[in-house]
Structures are given as structure tokens and as C-alpha cells.
């Protein structure tokens with residue numbers, strides 16, 4: 001392996017140029033019918049075959065024995081020398097390098113000298129968007145009237161940085177990201193011919209990881225092969241990416257509302273030392289794949305998968321706000337499995353401390369109850385029939401005791417300062433007071449995460465209002481929904497309809513639980 005794999009396996013003919021069918025066909029035809037343009041601009045992400053294609057064109061132009069009228073023979077002196085980078089008439093310039101500008105100047109100076117050995121001079125300028133304005137101007141002059149023996153191929157990852165004057169003189173090709181399957185297949189070919197031992201799933205992981213770039217894929221393959229057999233766990237450990245089968249497993253557990261097992265699974269991931277933040281990112285990607293599959297198949301779990309992806313995105317935003325790294329995933333699990341499952345009451349112990357397992361269970365049940373309590377509040381926003389949980393223990397104020405909305409808003413900082421819990425104090429200050437009606441103070445909260453946080457302090461806030469202003473008000477938090485893109489395609493029926501048999505039972509269960517824990521009563 002003296003030669004880097006990505007150089008060694010650079011496509012030497014059009015058949016090996018992976019994943020760029022349109023470009024490939026068009027250029028093959030242009031060569032065959034002698035219709036090549038004198039200036040091309042190739043745009044596209046890194047590692048998608050731009051410079052490889054440029055070299056193929058250079059070979060095809062100069063090859064002495066084209067196969068089928070378009071394919072370089074790879075045997076004649078020109079093909080061989082171009083492949084080795086030894087043909088003076090084919091000049092590769094990296095505009096991103098320090099001497100890029102000098103090279104362009106040199107190019108322009110020498111443009112009028114005919115090729116030394118071959119028929120055509122080919123200039124391949126990589127990362128052309130890095131050129132200075134002066135260099136672009138110099139290049140523009142030569143592009144306006146290039147000598148007939150000169151061809152230009154400009155490659156860039158940032159097409160928008162190329163001046164329009166340049167673009168208008170070039171034929172443009174957009175290189176796509178290479179599909180994961182194409183990358184996997186190419187990796188397999190390379191691994192087999194290098195005699196690497198590998199698991200095909202590991203190659204799939206690499207393919208996903210590189211996001212459409214073949215060069216990155218080959219570089220990764222080479223690094224991993226040095227370590228040993230290319231296995232899923234080797235890839236996971238070295239590239240820091242998750243085993244997608246694990247993401248898939250998590251998704252299946254959530255789809256099946258299998259809370260206990262999903263919780264255990266999170267624990268296992270944590271103990272294995274999995275980077276949970278990365279896991280969540282990969283999980284969202286897997287979720288997206290499944291969503292697209294469901295959409296294409298015309299049904300199935302579309303809404304449910306969307307809901308889970310949404311929860312996963314919320315969970316992602318929770319990292320950094322807690323020092324318990326597995327908590328965001330755990331909350332996601334509880335929320336995703338919450339609806340439709342029957343959550344039992346925490347077992348009561350008569351004496352002594354409850355075993356750890358029970359304590360953990362209780363904590364989970366509390367989280368579940370909080371998560372469910374969020375739902376009815378959401379529904380009040382949508383003006384649907386609702387069951388409200390009255391969390392306050394005080395009596396609502398009547399008549400003259402009720403302040404106006406303006407009065408409450410004016411006093412808000414004062415009220416917040418009277419809140420006992422310090423972290424709550426800060427949160428309360430940022431909330432919107434929506435209305436005061438019938439002794440009920442409605443407060444808007446803009447995320448479920450925030451809602452859970454402030455909901456636990458409802459009594460604290462009510463007490464603060466009474467202490468600072470003497471008003472007896474019942475506080476109600478309302479989730480102000482953010483506009484989310486995919487909600488536009490949500491059908492008007494409630495997505496939870498299929499679970500309605502369970503819903504009644506579970507929601508009344510959770511209300512009971514919430515009442516037990518918060519000491520409130522149900523109001524209709």
C-alpha cells in the first residue's frame with residue numbers, strides 16, 4: 001500500500017466513474033462525436049469525481065487508440081504519462097495552494113505555446129473559486145479566445161464564488177453526491193482487490209459517514225485496514241459513528257412503545273461508552289430514511305415516525321443543558337412510548353428505603369406523567385375538547401381581586417423576583433403573560449422542555465404572585481407551538497386515533513398520577 005488508495009483506485013476509465021451517470025454519458029458522447037467544449041466548469045462536493053473526470057477528458061483528447069471511440073486505452077504513452085502526471089501538456093493547478101496565482105499567471109503566459117508532445121494542452125484548475133480577482137481576469141482573457149489546442153477544466157466545490165463572466169464561457173456540469181450504495185459497492189471492489197477482510201455492514205457505515213464523497217471513503221477504508229479486519233465495531237470505534245442497526249433497533253422499540261426495553265437499551269449504550277449525541281444524530285438520520293421509505297410506500301407509520309423524529313430533535317437540543325448525558329435520550333424514550341401505554345403506579349413500600357430499581361421506576365413514571373400532562377395543554381391551543389389538570393391547590397380569585405392583564409405584565413419582574421427557586425426565577429422572567437380571566441393567569445411557554453421545567457414550579461409562582469401583589473391567581477401554562485415544517489402536511493385528523501382505545505385509560509391513569517403527585521383536582 002505504498003500508493004494511497006484513493007490515488008491507486010482513481011477511475012482510469014468512464015466505467016469506474018461511480019455515481020455520475022448524466023455527466024458520464026454526456027461527456028462520452030461529446031468525445032465520440034468530437035463535440036467537447038473548450039472550457040468546462042465542474043461543480044460539486046469534494047470527492048465526487050470532478051478531477052478524475054477532468055483527467056479522463058485529458059486522456060481521451062490525447063489517447064492514440066481510443067476504445068469504442070470514447071474510452072482512453074490506458075496503454076499508449078499519453079494515457080500512461082497522464083495517469084502518472086508526467087505529461088507536461090496536461091497541467092493540474094490547485095488554486096487553493098500558495099502558488100496557485102503564480103501557476104495561473106504562468107498558464108496565461110504560456111498559453112500561446114503549442115503543446116510539446118501531445119495534440120492538446122489541458123489545464124485542470126482545482127478549487128478554482130480560490131483564485132484572486134486578478135487571476136480570474138487573466139483567465140477570462142484566455143477563455144474568450146482560447147487557442148484551438150487548449151482545453152480548460154475548472155473544478156470547484158463553491159460554484160457561487162465563480163464570476164458570471166467566467167461561467168458564461170464554460171459548459172457546466174454539476175456532480176452529485178455519490179449514493180451510499182455506490183460508495184459501498186466501490187469500497188467492496190477495492191477491499192476485495194486489496195485483500196482486506198471486512199464486514200459488508202462496516203462498509204455501509206463508512207459510506208454513510210462520508211456523505212457522498214468517494215475520496216473520503218477510500219481514505220477511511222485505508223486507515224481502518226491498517227488496524228485490522230474492517231468490522232462494524234472497528235468503524236464505530238474509529239470513526240465515532242453509530243452502528244445503524246442500533247439506531248434501527250431503537251426506532252423499532254419506540255415504534256412498538258416498548259418503554260422498558262428502550263430504557264434498558266439507552267443504559268446499555270451509555271455503559272458501552274457510545275457517544276450519545278452522535279447516536280442521536282445518526283438515529284435522526286435513520287428515522288429520516290424510514291420516513292422516506294414509508295412515504296414512498298404510501299403509508300404505514302409516517303405520522304408516528306415524524307413524531308419520534310421530532311422528539312429526537314428536541315432531545316438533541318437538551319444536550320448541554322443537563323450533566324446527565326443519557327437524560328435527553330431517556331426523556332425521548334418516555335415521551336415516544338408514553339402515549340398508549342398504561343403506566344402503573346409506583347409500588348408503595350411500607351417500611352425502609354425502596355430498592356434502587358423502584359426509585360428509578362418512580363422517577364420514570366414521574367417523567368411520563370409530566371410528559372403526558374403536556375398533551376392536554378397542547379390541546380387547549382388547538383381548541384379541542386380537553387381535560388385540564390388543575391395543578392394549583394389554592395382557590396381562584398373572584399371579582400375585585402382580579403388584576404388586569406396590564407397590571408400583571410407591569411408587575412411581572414417583581415413577581416418573578418419573589419419566586420423562591422432561583423433557576424425558576426430566571427425562566428419565569430422570560431415567559432409571556434397571555435391573559436387573566438376568571439382568576440386564571442395564562443402564561444405562554446415555547447417548548448415542551450421549558451414547559452416541564454416551569455410546570456414543576458407552579459405553586460412557587462402562585463405563592464410569589466400572592467406574596468408580592470396580594471393577588472390570588474391560578475396559574476396555567478400553555479404551550480405556544482412553534483411552526484414546524486412538516487406540520488403543514490399533517491392531516492386534519494388526530495394522529496393518535498389508532499391508539500384511542502388505550503388513550504382514554506392511559507390518560508385518566510396519568511391524570512390520577514399527576515393529581516397524586518401534585519395534589520390537584522380535575523376541572524372540566
Ligand SMILES: [Zn+2]
Nearest residue numbers: 063073076079
Ligand atoms: Zn491511450
